[in-house]
Amino acid sequence: MMRLPKFVYHAPTSVDEAGRILAGEGTAARVVAGGTDLYPNMKRGHQLPPVLVSLRRIPKITGISGTPETGLRIGACTSLTQLGSHPAVKSGYAALASAVLSISTPILRNMGTIGGNLCLDTRCNYYNQNYEWRRAIHFCMKCDGSICWVAPSSKTCLAINSSDTAPLLAALGGRARLISTRGERELAIKDLYNLDGIDYLNKRPDEILTEILLPPAGGWIASYRKLRRRGSFDFPVLGVAAVLWKEPDGRIRDAKIYLNAVASAPLEAKEAETCLVGRKLDTETIREAARLAAEMAKPVDNADFGIAWRKRMARVFTERALNDLKE
Amino acid sequence: MSQKPYRIVGHSLAKVDGPAKCTGQTKFADDLFLPGMVHAKLHRAPLPHARIVRVDTSEAEKMPGVVAVLTGKELPIPFGILPVSQDEHALCLDRIRFVGDPVAAVAALEEDIAFAAMNRIRVEYEPLKAVMSIQAALDNPEPRIHDYGEEGNIHKKVALEFGDVRHGFAGADEIFVDTFYYEGSTHLALEQHAVVAAPEPDGRLTVWSSTQTPHYVHRALAKVLELPPAYIRVIATPVGGGFGGKSDPFQHEIVAAKLALKIGRPVKICLTREEVFYCHRGRHPVLMSVKTGVKKDGSITAMHFRSVLDGGGYGSYGVASTYYTGALQTVTYRIPHYKFDGVRVFTNKPPCGPKRGHGTPQPRFALEVHLDKIAGHLGLDPAEMRRSQLVPPNSITANHLRIGSMGLGTCIDKVVGGSGWKKKFRRLPRGRGVGIACSSYISGAGLPIYWNRMPHTGVQIKLDRGGGICVFCGQIDIGQGSDSVLAQMVAEILGVDPLTIRLVTGDTDLTPVDLGSYSSRVTLMMGNAAIQAAERARDLVARAVAKQWKLSPSRIVFAAGRVFDTENPDQGMSFAESVQAAEAEFGTIGTVGSYTPPPSPGKYRGAGVGPSPAYSYSAAIAQVEVDPDTGWTQVERIWIAHDCGKCINPMLVTGQVEGSVYMGLGEALMEEQVFRANRNGVHKIPSMLDYKSPTTEDMCEVTTYLIEDPDPNGPFGAKEAGQGPLLPIAPAIANAVFDAVGVRIDEIPITPEKILRALRSPDRRCGPASYPRIPMPEPIRVPLPGTEA
């Protein structure tokens, strides 16, 4: 059996207390929520934090408030199961509910949180292996080594962002609240990510993601399409989120399209968005937008399936996501 | 066969081990904890092929909590499952042959310490060129991975010709040639291998292991540890899934035993999932070529089948696997002249061996897709073409296999009728299609793995004067339900409730030898032995009771826990009373039964692989939906009919059929045991998340038809059910994909990428371009049965 390394476990009951522990411990400490991402990583020796600060005993950052009319505040420690089955989410943000319910398995969703999902470590099948395996390839730059085996000439790590909610929350204009002893800030979820498989989060280690803010529902329509091998359990090898704001006559006022799992951060398909604005969502427009979006996708050989096919699917899946939004 | 209705046999009774499994009380090997037990880990090689220059264990030894380290020097004797390939060492001596080959072991007070210490062992290697594919093994005779075998990196060559294929091809109207590839896959049993070895005060040793073959583990331990077999007791713990992956004696078993003897404490080794991927012994990747001569009506005049197997780093069952890729083509459709060339190469990957269907799913895939193409060319309905070419029952095939009962015709009729084949085939809208395939499998191998003339299995029964029945057998339930089958058969004969029977299984000290849970042999062989033992016990009791009642013993009947006179059912006694009568008459009541398969007609060299007391038959129809934009294939439904002779327990047979469909689906669509040749030969995806096997979400609907064509060699007529139903799944899906979108995927797995590639390629096919040129020896020429001089 693979075993967890030893660590000191803190379970504070307030954000302040958690912040103080994190500030005091410096880089030795790490936040844990559901642990569904962090614990497997610790077993494989990716991260070996001597101190863990659990957020699960902090009531204030669990749960959902607000209404679809005013927008929702989602506590970062809300479980994916809770989030995906919440009536306000299901009615006002159905695409989000379906993205959430596509994550992994029911058992993992009971443990995994939305905060953890947004802060999910990047993935690569040269990296998500245990210590002995990685030693056999002399390690990689993301952990214990210096080279990127996916593309040995690459200066940055190409591990991919595999969160199912990040692209949709970015497209919807969701915002994240971060708190530390040094203060509090709010940023757009699209700005939470860096295009770097190692330094993938625009967040300091002592900052706690406390809540996610969703804009009011209505006025926009959204779709999320996920590509994976199996109907459960699997991370996306491609995620396409599309959100459209339409004029009463059906013309598109604004469009947001994000692709995920093809790079270290969710990618905004700006050219595809521009192509959509001012037009109606007909077959021709969809095809063109999908082609433009797919150009952004440059999958590398570090996840399931071959890269040529994954790239091709970026077009097909964008087309399908947009087709979902036809009247 | 007797038409007498059975009371227990043939009924879907609950599994005898069900309550323990369902309440989490079954004790698997990993659940065993003994006082003073320590934990051991194996240090495994991080490169695919190298000479070991030096092993330095000093750092590990110094760690607090480490109690012993072990290197290959202390276990120099080689072992292996087949007598012809004793090529493994418990810890590599001077050479490692794949990433994951074990080099040293360390035992410590805690598993964590053992892990840490294992990583402090330093090994200096001199790397050797690695070969990572069939082609690379053929192209690089040097350096040799083993210094035995044929030549270069070729482990085994088999060339057999039955009858005269030249003559057969000359008589054909048309000749078809196809090449196919079947990727390797692993068993993925949920339970990871685990072993506990404990020294006994008198110098003896007890080993508990999750193994399908306690007898072979026993033999290997005795050999490598140089102990008399009587000093070693191997107990097979309930196996949490085997599928062939726990049929070899393994390094960790020998290491645990050696460490236990060395330090005088119980030693436990539980493999990680990654290590299980290294132990492997799974499906061989096989490249195949089929050439078939046919008449216009689809009848076959001759077939030449060639296969080359990627064996991985060691022999394992590989020689048998090689023969199996050529053995069972002949048992479904009439093939009057047949030629087989088989080659197994060594490569620097985990060793391949037996996985459910052992060596036969690959050729069956090739054969059934090939026949589908032929039917298309000849304008025949592939179901009817198959139906009209069946091997007759009670016949002998060109390669001298004796067929008994043969229910394939009924199987085909069932699935054709049930699926609405006639309305669907070539008639569904584009994107949807149906495909058919058939298969057959052995019910146990006719010959043992090591040559001997003893029975393949034995059953011993002890009757207790309280009415208790204790059945001893070396077989081990690996989840397939053999315990329940054993209990049901004995219960049928002795007329008791199977739940009252106590089973003692898989214990080399207590139970008569059974060769193990592999090759679909258990129900048939153990069953026959159990019937013999139970009937002997019943006859003793009947004689005693008959004497008491002054009747003929033939009038004594056993049913519902009672023993009575058929002609006067009110005259009766409880089973316990009847045993008391017998014990008073004869003394302690204990009987034995054993089983040896009938001799096979084949006498040529290589005739040992293929013969079986009975052959099961299956036919399957798959219905698929293929998305032409993505190549995505959804298997909507499988109709499958399986002729298992007689269902001892229909629910268990259905479970085996559905499980086979599930496993077949995984192989057909996604599973791949693949390696990164350019990155030190590491396994690409050694985890349950990344090695893709279907989840329940991906399972299709299954309609199962159980066909009963009793075989005179089977207990109550029963044949196998555990492996055969897997075989038609992959080819049925491949054929359905063709019906849906008109492309031929001649390569397993059938992934969306391959379908899309085929849809865009001019020949509308995805598969190997050619079969390699491999010089073969002159074939052993075997006259057709009945024509021998």
Ligand SMILES: Cc1cc2nc3c(=O)[nH]c(=O)nc-3n(C[C@H](O)[C@H](O)[C@H](O)COP(=O)(O)OP(=O)(O)OC[C@H]3O[C@@H](n4cnc5c(N)ncnc54)[C@H](O)[C@@H]3O)c2cc1C
């Ligand atoms: C088998 C398997 C399949 C999976 N499949 C999917 C999938 O299909 N799609 C998908 O998106 N994910 C998948 N996941 C990943 C993971 O389970 C989910 O993303 C989950 O939501 C993570 O949440 P958590 O609370 O368990 O995170 P944790 O493991 O607790 O944390 C993950 C990371 O985020 C940090 N973190 C967590 N919460 C906070 C916070 N509030 N503030 C600051 N930092 C924080 C942690 O320090 C850690 O680095 C899968 C995981 C597994 C093991």
